[in-house]
Amino acid sequence: MDIVIVPTAADVATYAADVVADRIAEEPGTVLGVATGSSPVGIYRELARRRAEGSLDLAHLTCFALDEYVGLAPEHPRSYAAYLDREIVRPFGLAPGRVRVPDASRADLEEAAEEYEQSIAAAGGIDLQILGIGTNGHIGFNEPVSSLSSRTRVTALSAQTRTDNARFFDRPQDVPTHCLTQGLGTILEARRVLLVAQGERKAAAVAAAVEGPVAARCPASVLQFHPRATLVLDEDAASGLTLENGHRPVPGRGDGAGQGGSGPAS
Ligand code: GLP
Numbered sequence: 001m002d003i004v005i006v007p008t009a010a011d012v013a014t015y016a017a018d019v020v021a022d023r024i025a026e027e028p029g030t031v032l033g034v035a036t037g038s039s040p041v042g043i044y045r046e047l048a049r050r051r052a053e054g055s056l057d058l059a060h061l062t063c064f065a066l067d068e069y070v071g072l073a074p075e076h077p078r079s080y081a082a083y084l085d086r087e088i089v090r091p092f093g094l095a096p097g098r099v100r101v102p103d104a105s106r107a108d109l110e111e112a113a114e115e116y117e118q119s120i121a122a123a124g125g126i127d128l129q130i131l132g133i134g135t136n137g138h139i140g141f142n143e144p145v146s147s148l149s150s151r152t153r154v155t156a157l158s159a160q161t162r163t164d165n166a167r168f169f170d171r172p173q174d175v176p177t178h179c180l181t182q183g184l185g186t187i188l189e190a191r192r193v194l195l196v197a198q199g200e201r202k203a204a205a206v207a208a209a210v211e212g213p214v215a216a217r218c219p220a221s222v223l224q225f226h227p228r229a230t231l232v233l234d235e236d237a238a239s240g241l242t243l244e245n246g247h248r249p250v251p252g253r254g255d256g257a258g259q260g261g262s263g264p265a266s
Helices: 009-026 041-052 080-092 109-122 159-168 184-188 200-211 219-225
Strands: 002-006 031-034 062-065 067-069 128-131 153-156 178-181 192-197 229-234
Touching: 002 009, 009 041, 009 128, 009 192, 009 229, 041 080, 062 080, 067 080, 109 153, 109 178, 184 219, 192 200, 192 219, 200 219, 200 229, 219 229
Parallel strands: 002 229, 031 062, 031 128, 128 192, 192 229
Antiparallel strands: 067 178, 153 178
8 A cells, every 4th residue: 555644634635636536637637436425525626726726627526426325316415416416416517427426215226236347347436546544444335344346335324433423413212223335356346546534533454454464444555455555644533553664655756646645554
């Protein structure tokens, strides 16, 4: 895994936006996997800012969400469809059909999951997957102890995740209990993975993902199997790491991300 540690959350957004923008400059029709939650918001706003100033054309992207809550209609303000409409469809200037979200309002959720896998495949697979990480090590909504080769499916949210996400809802009991999420096997098929984490509350999950064993109890640890996974962390999110060698950006060693690149962690 390639670990990049930068001083602040704002630096995480800038660095990660550079990686995404470089990819889009190479291939305007990039298929982008888009996480929701608070972690990637700074990336999306930085990309939208560059588009607004005229330095970045995002109109040819195709985007796939990682997950969606079961029981929230797409129009519900806390649905991930609504989040992506606010943070991506409109600010990126995309035609709505260019951002796909698992259809968690369908009666047959297994069929919806299967169709979602097929739509990713039909788009040629995901070129660059943006990820956050849950405090329990989840990615997408693959909670501990998801199968490391899981595919898009219906699954239950853990008590920890429902507590963490209660801040987005009026009342804790309004947090849905289930979701449709891409599986860990699905995520591993993305050609490049870019995980961002900010803040001390993510430090333990980041340390388990990077330095712990590959284990279903920390789903993000499966990224150790990915040939091209980059983690961009602020100092606080990196504070649980103990194997320092290679975790710091190496000055002057460009990787195309605009801030000097990083040394390989392994
Ligand atoms: C959410 C999402 C994940 C996200 C994670 C962290 O519930 N399903 O895709 O990465 O949990 O959320 P946040 O970025 O708000 O801390």
